[in-house]
Amino acid sequence: xxxxxxxxxxxxxxxxxxxxxxxxxxxxxxxxxxxxxxxxxxxxxxxxxxxxxxxxxxxxxxxxxxxxxxxxxxxxxxxxxxxxxxxxxxxxxxxxxxxxxxxxxxxxxxxxxxxxxxxxxxxxxxxxxxxxxxxxxxxxxxxxxxxxxxxxxxxxxxxxxxxxxxxxxxxxxxxxxxxxxxxxxxxxxxxxxxxxxxxxxxxxxxxxxxxxxxxxxxxxxxxxxxxxxxxxx
Numbered sequence: 327x328x329x330x331x332x333x334x335x336x337x338x339x340x341x342x343x344x345x346x347x348x349x350x351x352x353x354x355x356x357x358x359x360x361x362x363x364x365x366x367x368x369x370x371x372x373x374x375x376x377x378x379x380x381x382x383x384x385x386x387x388x389x390x391x392x393x394x395x396x397x398x399x400x401x402x403x404x405x406x407x408x409x410x411x412x413x414x415x416x417x418x419x420x421x422x423x424x425x426x427x428x429x430x431x432x433x434x435x436x437x438x439x440x441x442x443x444x445x446x447x448x449x450x451x452x453x454x455x456x457x458x459x460x461x462x463x464x465x466x467x468x469x470x471x472x473x474x475x476x477x478x479x480x481x482x483x484x485x486x487x488x489x490x491x492x493x494x495x496x497x498x499x500x501x502x503x504x505x506x507x508x509x510x511x512x513x514x515x516x517x518x519x520x521x522x523x524x525x526x527x528x529x530x531x532x533x534x535x536x537x538x539x540x541x542x543x544x545x546x547x548x549x550x551x552x553x554x555x556x557x558x559x
Contacts, residue, residue: 351377351386353558360390360399361550363480363499364517364543365508368398382409399423402432412451419444425466440465443507455485468507476505482517493523501545514545 354374360367370393377386386405392398400423407416423430425441434440443465449458461479462468470476482499499517501508508516521539528534535556542549 347380349379349384351375351379351558353556355554355556356393357552357554359550359552360392361539361541361552363482363508364519364541364546364548366548366550367401368392368395370394371398383407384409412453412456414447414449414451416447417444418447420465422466435465437464443467455483458482458484462507468505470504471511476503476507478505478507479503480508480516491524495519495521495523497521510545516543516545518542518544 352375354372356370356372358370360369360371360373367390371390372393373388373390375386375388377384379385384405384407386407388401388403388405390399390401392400402421403418405416405418407414420443421432422441422443426439427434427436427441430441432441435442443462445460445462447458447460449456459479459481461477463477468476468478479502480499481502482497485496487494487496497517497519498515499519500513500515501510502513504510504512508514510516519539519541521537523535523537525533525535537554537556539552539554540549541552
């Protein structure tokens with residue numbers, strides 16, 4: 327009996343240790359405009375995040391829902407990722423409320439009638455800068471000049487730095503070839519961004535991160551100024 331009790335206590339202790347290693351994320355951004363990779367996807371929106379991670383493996387749910395205009399993009403994404411050191415890989419299932427399915431059904435995965443887009447990514451964080459490559463491999467992808475699946479891709483470089491006690495990030499992103507997914511006719515720089523983030527202290531134990539971002543899309547000749555706040559426990 328004593329051995330059984332000790333064995334049970336050992337299982338509980340092991341489970342407790344593993345539970346302590348699990349990381350969770352619960353947060354939401356509220357933004358004045360939804361800008362994604364230099365594309366305008368709508369006006370003011372709330373963008374919740376729910377994630378869980380264990381030893382470099384993570385599963386994250388992310389969404390965007392318009393606050394001002396009911397016609398704005400509604401989005402629900404699921405990302406499975408793995409990070410080891412500076413290296414990361416992942417697969418994202420994007421779902422939008424517009425696409426090939428006129429009924430906007432989430433559980434419709436027909437290759438020629440779905441609103442889902444499946445994307446793979448690979449990247450490396452060097453500390454001074456991080457690089458990411460993304461490619462759509464299935465779902466409602468765009469087409470190229472020959473009206474064939476474009477395998478739409480996007481590359482982004484991100485350089486973080488600190489200036490005047492504020493955290494900054496400079497980003498440059500480009501689409502390497504023609505695709506209707508990003509509305510490009512060939513190689514195109516679609517995202518030049520500068521973002522500043524600052525924590526506003528509310529109490530001794532609670533603060534609210536706020537951020538401002540300037541984004542230019544040289545290919546579309548558009549520019550945007552976005553403000554947002556992040557709410558998290």
